[in-house]
Amino acid sequence: MSVSRLFVEADLSAGIEAPLDETQAHYLRHVMRREEGAKLSLFNGRDGEWSATLSLRGKKAAVATVGARTREQGTEPDLWLCFAPVKRTRIDFIAEKATELGVSALQPVLTQHTAVERVNVERLRANAIEAAEQTERLTVPEVREPIGLGSLLDRWPAERRLLMCDETGGGPPIAEALAQLDDAARAAPWAIVIGPEGGFAAAELAALRRMSNVTAVGLGPRILRADTAALAALACWQALLGDWRRPTPRLVNDYRTSRLTT
């Protein structure tokens, strides 16, 4: 039986009882049908990963009794994904895939051509948590409130570089552009910026190109959906600048025999 892996808010240390929320207790007790003492794995984004066991409380509630630490909290790339909201299935997909691909923050950005103005931030956050639980991340990306592109650029942190997917054409190939960066640029915090369906407006493109730390890149000759462009840029960034440059470690958890999950 697979071990359920859960994100919790509580501080984690050996011997404590970590509260589980209603949704988690329901999921474990009534969806997964876990019994008293079932093995769990917990993380909170700060204290590494811990083994734990399920303790039932009454008919509906539960807590996790924390055992030993199984993984240390490591460092992760400081990489934002700034994306224009798209319709429901595709935005769910962006939150899930970007979490798997290791972003540290998801920032919805409203642009002139953004068709979808309302963003369910709680739903995005739930998708990010689920993806982090299933894919053995030790953190959950921060999910931010939507912001207009102008405001985002006005308060842009000076040291953070922008990888701008230039969908108008003429951009240098992504691998070439990233290979030409100097060491300081490679080590900087980054953000990937993706426009909406239909692209950025001309004034928005000009404002992005005026940013001092921007690298505009092309993603090949084909038209891409906005969600595909986001993922493709993330994968290339991880492979060329991020933590995919390190050899992939052997799997450490005894309950996991593959890096591919459902």
Added chain:
Amino acid sequence: MSVSRLFVEADLSAGIEAPLDETQAHYLRHVMRREEGAKLSLFNGRDGEWSATLSLRGKKAAVATVGARTREQGTEPDLWLCFAPVKRTRIDFIAEKATELGVSALQPVLTQHTAVERVNVERLRANAIEAAEQTERLTVPEVREPIGLGSLLDRWPAERRLLMCDETGGGPPIAEALAQLDDAARAAPWAIVIGPEGGFAAAELAALRRMSNVTAVGLGPRILRADTAALAALACWQALLGDWRRPTPRLVNDYRTSRLTT
């Protein structure tokens, strides 16, 4: 009003009437509410892209009257994606994204741990056609019948290289492994091979590693869903070995102002 772009089976040349099938005629007449003479764009995977106009026939049917050629048929990377079938939403997603990312063939592969045995090849093909239509490809990837991994490897073409996503860990980073290939390997036809949820069985991994043209790579420290791994490997391959290495051309069609679509 956007121009509808359609994949057709017919040979295309100026002045001919290209048949539209029932689904296409219904879509244009009753979903998009196109009138007689509406502008279309056609491709068949062989003759480039052509402007055309809609000609209604009776109450339900339609043909396309072909005008001038708008794009020449170019060459595309010879890249297969060999993937274990996954459940419905995710397999739709693989067909769509792999088409956008430029694969030439989609090959479902049955493995020891493949949970989904039945593959709706017609549905996969419909997804690939729709993605090709919307993303300005001039071809549709070939969608093959499912095959067992053993049979696939037994009849593997000698010259085709395998990029194997080694989800057990210990694989060299994908960017490093692809950078070390010689010119002959870089120019060869390729296939990306992705295991099922839960990964390949030990004997399958051994059989893959015995292939003469195999390059095993790692995709970073996180656990990935099988569909995420497929996409990420495709994007990295295109960026490092494929046609994303060329500068992205400016957009050629007057009806398209962005490389991002819905």
